[in-house]
Amino acid sequence: MKxxxxxxxxxxxxxxxxxxxxxxxxxxxxxxxxxxxxxxxxRLPADNALSAEKVELGRFLxxxxxxxxxxxxxxxxxxxxxxxxxxxxxxxxxxxxxxHPRNAQSLAxxxxxxxxxxxxxxxxxxxxxxxxxxxxxxxxxxxxxxxxMAEVLARIGADARYxxxxxxxxxxxxxxxxxxxITRAIASFQRTLISGNSRFDQALQGKTQLSAAEKxxxxxxxxxxxxxxxxxxxxxxxxxxxxxSTRVLDTPFHNxxxxxxxxxxxxxxxxxxxxxxxxQARDRGLFRAQSLRNVELTAPYMHDGSISSLEEVLEFYAAxxxxxxxxxxxxxxxxxxxxxxxxxxxxxxxxxxxxxxxxLKTLTDHEFVSNSAFSNPF
Ligand code: HEC
Ligand code: HEC
Numbered sequence: 001m002k003x004x005x006x007x008x009x010x011x012x013x014x015x016x017x018x019x020x021x022x023x024x025x026x027x028x029x030x031x032x033x034x035x036x037x038x039x040x041x042x043r044l045p046a047d048n049a050l051s052a053e054k055v056e057l058g059r060f061l062x063x064x065x066x067x068x069x070x071x072x073x074x075x076x077x078x079x080x081x082x083x084x085x086x087x088x089x090x091x092x093x094x095x096x097x098x099x100h101p102r103n104a105q106s107l108a109x110x111x112x113x114x115x116x117x118x119x120x121x122x123x124x125x126x127x128x129x130x131x132x133x134x135x136x137x138x139x140x141x142x143x144x145x146x147x148x149m150a151e152v153l154a155r156i157g158a159d160a161r162y163x164x165x166x167x168x169x170x171x172x173x174x175x176x177x178x179x180x181x182i183t184r185a186i187a188s189f190q191r192t193l194i195s196g197n198s199r200f201d202q203a204l205q206g207k208t209q210l211s212a213a214e215k216x217x218x219x220x221x222x223x224x225x226x227x228x229x230x231x232x233x234x235x236x237x238x239x240x241x242x243x244x245s246t247r248v249l250d251t252p253f254h255n256x257x258x259x260x261x262x263x264x265x266x267x268x269x270x271x272x273x274x275x276x277x278x279x280q281a282r283d284r285g286l287f288r289a290q291s292l293r294n295v296e297l298t299a300p301y302m303h304d305g306s307i308s309s310l311e312e313v314l315e316f317y318a319a320x321x322x323x324x325x326x327x328x329x330x331x332x333x334x335x336x337x338x339x340x341x342x343x344x345x346x347x348x349x350x351x352x353x354x355x356x357x358x359x360l361k362t363l364t365d366h367e368f369v370s371n372s373a374f375s376n377p378f
Pocket of ligand 1: 062079133134190
């Protein structure tokens with residue numbers, strides 16, 4: 001394990017703006033974002049300064065179903081706090097019942113992402129990512145469009161609570177209720193969704209001890225036999241991370257051998273990964289390595305939710321990919337030409353697989369999934 005990853009920076013960002021905070025929740029102080037000691041300071045956008053008021057407004061909007069075309073769905077409909085902001089479905093279902101091709105991602109520590117979603121290299125901020133669920137048509141998620149846009153804003157504007165919240169968050173503006181400001185506020189709320197108080201973190205700080213099985217799993221995870229740590233690396237257990245002092249932005253995507261339909265290298269329709277953006281054959285089936293924080297709570301797994309348990313994820317990695325023997329997706333993922341060299345047949349015994357699962361479960365942050373600052377304010 002690379003100790004340098006765990007550099008203790010101990011930075012706590014405090015509220016910018018301060019003053020006139022009428023909408024503070026019950027948490028301790030004026031701090032907008034409280035970082036664990038082993039987390040680096042995040043890089044925050046210059047054009048959307050973080051403030052306690054924006055975060056509070058964003059929290060209401062995140063949980064508000066009026067923010068969808070037909071009033072049935074909010075961000076939280078697919079991002080449930082108790083599941084580390086995933087939805088428990090293999091693939092999400094939008095406000096008009098459209099089936100999303102992909103699995104809802106956790107929002108823990110999204111402030112550190114370089115690119116957003118499973119395989120889109122061009123979504124580079126929370127603000128730009130949010131245009132997809134709000135306005136996207138393929139698939140429809142929240143279903144806001146030209147014809148209902150004004151109505152959605154009117155619904156928000158009709159709630160007196162929002163008059164106060166928007167004024168506090170955007171005090172310089174006369175008519176602050178716009179989609180631009182809605183996006184800025186929800187992005188601000190998401191930036192505060194920090195998860196770093198798992199048993200694993202507590203053990204790093206010497207506050208608790210991992211069990212023998214968890215320690216064996218940890219050694220396997222960070223060792224050259226299982227190779228997990230190459231892609232699930234660093235304080236956030238993923239390999240696309242940006243923070244305040246990052247110099248080079250590295251955005252790797254990987255093919256882990258999930259599919260190889262009829263030996264053609266194809267993945268199921270709508271889920272070809274990075275290839276959909278680059279049209280390069282070598283990018284077929286490449287996805288972003290998901291952070292493994294809270295992974296115990298985010299089943300089912302992978303970009304399309306096609307693996308239902310952590311035990312099966314370990315079987316999948318131990319086999320060096322997945323063989324699907326019948327049906328429309330039949331094929332030998334182990335033989336995919338783009339598969340990463342780090343995913344190969346590994347001789348992991350049942351015991352070793354269950355030790356790694358035990359280690360992964362130490363990444364669950366119970367405080368994060370019950371923190372009242374992140375919960376439904378209505
Ligand atoms: C219909 C369900 C649904 C709704 C509603 C929804 N999301 Fe998502 N969210 C998803 C899915 C599915 C993905 C993965 C998308 C992909 O890979 O294409 C995702 C991905 C994300 C990501 C990327 C996380 C990462 O690690 O890169 C963010 C951020 C996000 N959603 C925020 C939001 C916000 C904010 C809202 C409300 C404005 C919202 N979502 C509404 C289902 C939903
Ligand atoms: C070559 C890089 C790479 C290596 C090595 C690797 N992973 Fe992954 N991992 C990924 C990628 C990429 C995904 C997402 C794949 C997809 O959805 O198509 C993923 C997904 C996962 C998921 C599902 C996460 C979720 O939220 O759905 C788990 C759990 C996981 N990996 C655990 C492990 C373990 C344990 C090991 C070691 C045995 C390991 N990984 C090795 C790249 C890697």
